[in-house]
Amino acid sequence: MTSSTRRWLKRNRTNFAVGVGVLGAGYVAGQYVLSKVAETRQRMAEDRVSKENLRRRFQQNQEDCTITVLALLPTATEHILEALPVERITQDLQQKKAERLGRSASNVDSATPLPSSGPSSVTDDDGKSLASLHTDDYVHASQMTASITGSGELGNSRPMKSKAQLWNDLKISSATRAFTLLYTLSLLTLLTRIQLNLLGRRNYLSSVVSMASHSPQDPTISLENHDDDNVEQSYGNDFETNRRFLTFSWWLLHRGWRDVMEKVETAVKAVLGPLNPREDIPLERLSTLILEVRRNVEGTTLVERRSHKWLPYLLPPQDQEETVLRESGILRSQTNTQDSSIPSPPPSPSQSSPSPLSPATPLRRLLDETSDLIDSPPFTQILTLLLDTTFSYLTDHQIRTDAYKLLEPSNVPQVQGVPDLDSGLEKAKLANILAVMTRQAHAIGNGVPNRYAQAIEDVKELEAFAAVIYSSHFEFEALGDGEGSGVGGVQRREETKKQEPKVVDTATGMFENVWGRITGQ
Numbered sequence: 001m002t003s004s005t006r007r008w009l010k011r012n013r014t015n016f017a018v019g020v021g022v023l024g025a026g027y028v029a030g031q032y033v034l035s036k037v038a039e040t041r042q043r044m045a046e047d048r049v050s051k052e053n054l055r056r057r058f059q060q061n062q063e064d065c066t067i068t069v070l071a072l073l074p075t076a077t078e079h080i081l082e083a084l085p086v087e088r089i090t091q092d093l094q095q096k097k098a099e100r101l102g103r104s105a106s107n108v109d110s111a112t113p114l115p116s117s118g119p120s121s122v123t124d125d126d127g128k129s130l131a132s133l134h135t136d137d138y139v140h141a142s143q144m145t146a147s148i149t150g151s152g153e154l155g156n157s158r159p160m161k162s163k164a165q166l167w168n169d170l171k172i173s174s175a176t177r178a179f180t181l182l183y184t185l186s187l188l189t190l191l192t193r194i195q196l197n198l199l200g201r202r203n204y205l206s207s208v209v210s211m212a213s214h215s216p217q218d219p220t221i222s223l224e225n226h227d228d229d230n231v232e233q234s235y236g237n238d239f240e241t242n243r244r245f246l247t248f249s250w251w252l253l254h255r256g257w258r259d260v261m262e263k264v265e266t267a268v269k270a271v272l273g274p275l276n277p278r279e280d281i282p283l284e285r286l287s288t289l290i291l292e293v294r295r296n297v298e299g300t301t302l303v304e305r306r307s308h309k310w311l312p313y314l315l316p317p318q319d320q321e322e323t324v325l326r327e328s329g330i331l332r333s334q335t336n337t338q339d340s341s342i343p344s345p346p347p348s349p350s351q352s353s354p355s356p357l358s359p360a361t362p363l364r365r366l367l368d369e370t371s372d373l374i375d376s377p378p379f380t381q382i383l384t385l386l387l388d389t390t391f392s393y394l395t396d397h398q399i400r401t402d403a404y405k406l407l408e409p410s411n412v413p414q415v416q417g418v419p420d421l422d423s424g425l426e427k428a429k430l431a432n433i434l435a436v437m438t439r440q441a442h443a444i445g446n447g448v449p450n451r452y453a454q455a456i457e458d459v460k461e462l463e464a465f466a467a468v469i470y471s472s473h474f475e476f477e478a479l480g481d482g483e484g485s486g487v488g489g490v491q492r493r494e495e496t497k498k499q500e501p502k503v504v505d506t507a508t509g510m511f512e513n514v515w516g517r518i519t520g521q
Helices: 002-011 013-083 086-110 118-133 141-152 163-213 239-247 250-272 283-298 302-307 318-327 330-336 362-374 377-402 430-446 451-457 460-471 474-483 494-499 501-519
Strands: 280-282 427-429
Touching (some): 002 013, 013 250, 013 430, 013 451, 086 430, 163 239, 163 250, 163 377, 163 451, 163 460, 239 330, 250 318, 280 283, 283 377, 302 377, 318 330, 362 377, 377 430, 377 451, 377 460, 427 430
Antiparallel strands (some): 280 427
């Protein structure tokens, strides 16, 4: 029995070997497939968590942009209200009206009045216009102080102007102030979106690289700071760099708005200058006039709008960048932190720290990339959409309801095939329209809640523009930080551009390609 079993096993040992080999191979293949399935599931879960983390960070970043705009806008508003004191002009007109009424009353006592309807109607129109322009609730504090001082000095501080001159100043200043605030709000929104999304992208990349640099088997946190492997400093999680970069919005808030105001004022004088404040203007014509003002500011054709350079309004020239840091208090605060009582020897050239704006610093790369984004065609496209939204809200909502006494477009019952003719037939005096613009200037700059900022938030292309900035150039960001060379600066850094044209062209082309796919162009 034993020998027969041994002979049977000996005869079939090849079959047994093949069977065992097949079973072993099947087991190994099964384990391999199971491991790959588990790895795929883990990778999908990690991707899902990463995408959710990226989405959450992006949404939080956009909320921070809105809060930042609302916090910075009153600074520019204060300067614009001081430069265009519409309320003070209104008080001068009211003072002239009071003097005229006083003289009329004295003449009535000395002479017999004659019935006349013409002058009384003119006087009534002036009274209604001035009453609508009188906005005590919106008078700025500096303007109130100036008016009190001026009335105390009997107008000696300002040259006396005629009634026609005051009405012309009121007409130009009211429209210029409202339009300048709309342009400032739109430009500040875009600049803040670019700044915070660039910093958000760098901080996100910093967190990703920091997580990847730690071994999964070693969950401990190392407190050592290796100078050669400082990931946070390399990828933008640097508080001083971020603070200096955000400080450059000072230029628009203190200098750039004035250039915008001068350009808008020139366009307003050319379009609204010939109009009479007592003239009746239909809503359709008012929209045409405002559009003509915008064309004079931005350009008539698409080519002119794209060729218009908004960079000088938003960022200073390269030779004034350190001046901005000093004027904003950044460099001065750092100097004051040092103990001046302890004399220190002058640093040698080898020991002196490099300038924060030198070509190899992260701040320089951030400014260069910001400049490239401002000069890109998508920036002009988004700015046009934001201006369309804000000017439409001013005209089709506020002026339509307050000056023309019409319902808002969303509340007007529409019949299919029948156009809304009320807006084309209804007229309003230009003085009443200017009164609405005067009140809306305060709502644009200091409104709580700010309806114009909320209207800007509803522009979907703005979020798409921010998403492109936030999610693009990751590989070029890593290349630039690792090698000490940025990806931006085509206009502001000519020498570096000559050294690395391929990286610059590829990064800029990628941004425009992604934006083109999003917008379908």
